[in-house]
Amino acid sequence: MHHMTSHIFLALGMWDDVVAANEAALGIVKQKMQARNQAASPVGCGHPITWLAYGYLQQGRFADARRLVENCGEEVRKNRPERATGADLLDYDTTSAGSFSAMRTRYLVDSGDWSGLVTDLEVNVAGIVAAEFTRDFADAYGAVRHGRIDTAVKAVKRANDSGQRFIAAAIAAGVPAESPMRRVPMIERDQLNGLLLVRRGKTAGGLALLAKAAAAEKEIPMEFGPPSLDKPANELLGEVLLEHGRAHDARAAFEAAQVLAPGRGQSLIGLWACARVLKDSELAQSADARLAKVGLREALAGKTK
Structure with missing residues (x-):
């Protein structure tokens, strides 16, 4: 009962209530x-x-989130290898390895803590196709955003390959083509390939792929849960547009991201940054008021642990 109420809280961006409900459930x-x-x-x-x-x-409670990732990783290491089959291989909720990989990826992408212990946690997720793909996406995303270009090229290829294995497994399990489970790997492939093009200086082509991913994200039915994509596509498009001096276009992308994931802090921070560039005091005050309710902005700035 406690957890189920958090579906509503999360859809409304009520983060304190999301946390309280799930702490009570556990x-x-x-x-x-x-x-x-x-x-x-x-x-x-x-x-x-x-x-x-x-x-x-x-x-913005990164240390608490990190503790949960580490605890789940320890559980996977201690237990026997899981023998999931069929559709169970595709859902991170059905295996401990899938749960670990999903939490690790979300932690790395949302905290930006790419040089910390979570990046190098040694947990065997082999054989669980959802866990393999999510792991490879995180590694590729980190490499293409923050690493060396040669490392990024190899990491993106691994993610593309494991994404193809995921899609093949989904087809074999009878998952329909219109299911988000089939769409997400293709959207995330476009995200990674788009980012790689931008890193290589092919900005127009890269932004076109990121915009394609953002448009596809809008077609996925809204879920009362964390975003379907490990990095929301409209949010990512907004960040890259802002990095390239296109604050007006970035604002539109961040606003779309807020429709899909209301109250998500990363896209609110993007809107706040756009407002400062565009000198839009009303937008800045609105975003600032919502961000002030939690410590995410300060945590990302390194002011809290």
Whole structure:
């Protein structure tokens, strides 16, 4: 019951309520487990934990989110390799490896902590196609945004290859072509390839691919949960446009991102930055008021841990 209410809270960008609901849900799970076995280890992976980690990230509580990622990774290392089959291989909620990979990716992308311990956590997710693809996307995204170009080229190829394996597995499992599960890998492929073109100085072609990804994101049905894409496409388009001095176009992309993920801090920060460039005091005050409710902006600036 507690977790289910967080679906509504998340859709409204009510991050304190998202966190409180999932902390309460996990507290009940812990009580039930300890009632059966006092020595039972806390649950480290799973659906409410991935939501709690996302809530912590949106609050700017990076250390708490990192702790959850590390705990889930430890659970995967301790347990026997999972034997998921069919559609279970495609859903991060159905395996601990999938849960870990999703939380690791979300942590890295949303915190920007690419030089920390989470990047190098050694957890075997082999054989779980969703976990492999999500891991490879994170590694490629980090490389193309922050790493050496030669490293980025190799990482993007690995992500494209694992994305193709994911799509093949989805087709084999009977997932329809219009399902977000089939669409997301193709959108994320365009994101990575677009970013790589921008890194290579082919800005027009890169922005065209990023715009294509952003348009495709708008066609995915809205989910009452964390964004379907590991890096929301309209948000990414806005960031790259702003980096290239196109604040007016970036504003439109960030506004679209807010429609798809209301209250998400990263796109609010983008709107706030656009407002400062465009000297739009009304927009700046609106974004600033919403950002002031949580510590994300300060955490990203390195003012809090």
